[in-house]
Amino acid sequence: MVMIWVGAGPAWAGIPAEQDDCLGCHGGDSSMTMDLPSGEKLGVYVDSVVFGKSVHGEILRCTDCHTEKTGYPHDSKPFASKRDVQVAYYEQCKSCHFANYTKTLDGVHYAVMAKGNRKAALCVDCHGSHDIQRASEPRTRISQTCAKCHGGVYQVYAKSVHGRGAEAGNQDVPVCTDCHKAHDILDPKNGALSMRTPEICGRCHTSEKMMSKYKLSTKVVDTYLKDFHGMSATLQRATKVDRKNFAAVCTDCHGVHDIQKSSDPGSHTMRANLVQTCQKCHPGATKNFPDAWLSHYEPTPQKATLVWTVQLFYKLIIPFMVGGLVLQIALHLWRVVVNR
Amino acid sequence: MSTSTNVSTTVSTPYIVRFTGKQRVEHLVTMVVFTLLCLTGLPQKFYGAAWAHRLVSIFGGIDVARWIHRFCGWTLAASTVFHFASAIVAIAGRKTRLTMIPTKHDFDDAVATLKYYLGLRDHGPRYDRYDYKQKFEYWGLVVGNVIMVLTGIVLIYPTVLARFLPGELVPAAKVAHSNEGLMAFLVITIWHIYNAHLNPDVFPFDTCIFTGKISRERMEHEHPLELERLEEGGQTGRTVAPHARREVVG
Numbered sequence: 001m002v003m004i005w006v007g008a009g010p011a012w013a014g015i016p017a018e019q020d021d022c023l024g025c026h027g028g029d030s031s032m033t034m035d036l037p038s039g040e041k042l043g044v045y046v047d048s049v050v051f052g053k054s055v056h057g058e059i060l061r062c063t064d065c066h067t068e069k070t071g072y073p074h075d076s077k078p079f080a081s082k083r084d085v086q087v088a089y090y091e092q093c094k095s096c097h098f099a100n101y102t103k104t105l106d107g108v109h110y111a112v113m114a115k116g117n118r119k120a121a122l123c124v125d126c127h128g129s130h131d132i133q134r135a136s137e138p139r140t141r142i143s144q145t146c147a148k149c150h151g152g153v154y155q156v157y158a159k160s161v162h163g164r165g166a167e168a169g170n171q172d173v174p175v176c177t178d179c180h181k182a183h184d185i186l187d188p189k190n191g192a193l194s195m196r197t198p199e200i201c202g203r204c205h206t207s208e209k210m211m212s213k214y215k216l217s218t219k220v221v222d223t224y225l226k227d228f229h230g231m232s233a234t235l236q237r238a239t240k241v242d243r244k245n246f247a248a249v250c251t252d253c254h255g256v257h258d259i260q261k262s263s264d265p266g267s268h269t270m271r272a273n274l275v276q277t278c279q280k281c282h283p284g285a286t287k288n289f290p291d292a293w294l295s296h297y298e299p300t301p302q303k304a305t306l307v308w309t310v311q312l313f314y315k316l317i318i319p320f321m322v323g324g325l326v327l328q329i330a331l332h333l334w335r336v337v338v339n340r
Numbered sequence: 341m342s343t344s345t346n347v348s349t350t351v352s353t354p355y356i357v358r359f360t361g362k363q364r365v366e367h368l369v370t371m372v373v374f375t376l377l378c379l380t381g382l383p384q385k386f387y388g389a390a391w392a393h394r395l396v397s398i399f400g401g402i403d404v405a406r407w408i409h410r411f412c413g414w415t416l417a418a419s420t421v422f423h424f425a426s427a428i429v430a431i432a433g434r435k436t437r438l439t440m441i442p443t444k445h446d447f448d449d450a451v452a453t454l455k456y457y458l459g460l461r462d463h464g465p466r467y468d469r470y471d472y473k474q475k476f477e478y479w480g481l482v483v484g485n486v487i488m489v490l491t492g493i494v495l496i497y498p499t500v501l502a503r504f505l506p507g508e509l510v511p512a513a514k515v516a517h518s519n520e521g522l523m524a525f526l527v528i529t530i531w532h533i534y535n536a537h538l539n540p541d542v543f544p545f546d547t548c549i550f551t552g553k554i555s556r557e558r559m560e561h562e563h564p565l566e567l568e569r570l571e572e573g574g575q576t577g578r579t580v581a582p583h584a585r586r587e588v589v590g
Binding site: 225227228231232234235236238239245282283284285286288289290291292293294299304306307310311314317318321322325326328329331332333334335336338 | 383384387388392393396397400401402403454456457458459495498499500502503505506507508509510511512514515516519520522523526527530531534539540
């Protein structure tokens with residue numbers, strides 16, 4: 001066994017990984033590779049400086065992840081390709097990160113992988129391996145990580161009101177994982193995710209603290225729920241499993257990755273574009289039709305006068321009517337008792 | 341119709357046929373349809389409550405519940421149209437008396453009843469075929485039906501409405517439909533259930549609208565003016581109106 005103690009730089013000096021002696025071989029020659037049957041060359045060099053600065057540098061020894069490499073020389077598992085190696089090491093993160101590992105089992109990437117698509121993201125695809133850093137530092141890094149595979153969607157997002165904010169360093173705007181989650185990512189295609197948008201969007205859009213910065217209303221979810229779409233969606237969610245004929249949720253009108261301010265000419269909810277947006281579900285919609293939706297406003301004497309008036313009328317007549325009838329019943333019963 | 345009014349005083353429980361078969365069927369249809377409309381409509385108003393979700397899932401989901409609601413709504417609309425069409429025909433053919441029209445007399449009766457309840461009079465007013473409470477409930481239902489049917493149609497076809505009229509009518513119709521429905525539910529559960537079931541005079545169940553029959557004793561008590569006219573009409577053999585040409589059978 002050859003022991004070579006690599007340099008004594010302050011950042012990585014005495015990191016636990018060095019105690020396994022692995023770096024004696026794997027830390028020297030940066031061009032060190034292994035030939036795989038697929039014809040690929042698997043790099044087996046580990047930069048101890050990079051590893052030392054990673055989140056695991058101060059904590060893990062090589063054999064904590066490479067559990068089967070207990071001696072020298074060690075056999076290599078018969079990996080056919082690079083991807084085989086990555087897939088095999090998927091299980092290794094579990095021993096420490098059990099909660100997040102379990103979450104991935106409910107995620108769309110795992111489901112796609114289980115169906116045989118080996119390109120679906122594994123731990124290392126997003127987090128890296130020997131160079132793992134905190135995924136959310138800085139936050140914009142998250143969206144760029146997703147963009148490695150989901151480039152098309154990222155381009156659309158980057159032009160949206162949220163994406164532009166994120167690029168400008170705004171810490172309030174959502175990055176991919178704020179809506180999609182990081183580990184238990186829902187399949188966005190079957191509608192389960194969009195059915196949850198009133199909560200997802202509501203997390204920020206009902207926060208007085210956050211919305212006041214941008215002079216945005218926090219009543220958007222309440223007013224949505226009170227209207228036909230919100231009421232229907234609430235009741236449909238209990239019984240429906242798919243998106244077919246599901247009432248409109250946030251993203252159906254505002255867009256998904258291309259959300260803009262409603263004053264932006266490119267916004268789906270801008271006044272001039274609204275009829276078109278309504279027509280997605282209401283094919284016969286004409287120019288008066290968008291007024292059927294109160295644009296997240298509570299009816300007031302100024303806005304939606306008619307709706308406000310009807311509301312007021314019933315607020316007065318129902319107690320008057322019911323109170324009057326109950327009073328008459330009470331008087332009648334009293335008379336019956338007195339007569340006896 | 342040749343049936344002459346026939347009052348028997350010799351048998352212990354004489355009764356009078358108060359409602360025709362058509363009227364009984366109309367009540368039955370309204371009762372069933374109204375109940376279903378409440379069961380499928382109120383959960384939509386109170387969509388946030390747990391009971392609303394349970395009720396909707398009993399019907400097999402909101403889509404089924406909504407289909408039932410609309411079917412019942414159209415049935416109610418049709419029965420309302422039928423009711424008025426047949427009433428207009430009957431009125432035009434002078435085959436009926438306008439017993440359901442509210443008059444000043446009903447207002448006086450209401451005041452007199454309240455005075456009686458409060459002990460300011462020794463006895464309540466004497467009523468004809470329908471007392472003021474029954475007229476109030478009938479016209480309340482009629483006005484309610486018209487509002488519910490019209491606003492309901494707006495809610496089924498919002499895009500059609502917006503082609504001709506301002507779109508704001510749609511949310512206004514929704515507010516009206518939702519509140520008018522709640523009011524109808526409250527009036528029926530409080531007022532009608534009291535008058536038809538819990539009222540000590542009829543407790544536990546006024547069967548009159550189902551069997552069509554009412555006892556002579558109750559007629560004397562509740563509709564003495566109609567009874568007098570019936571018996572008078574029977575004696576003179578004068579035919580007045582279908583429901584006034586009632587048998588009084590022993």
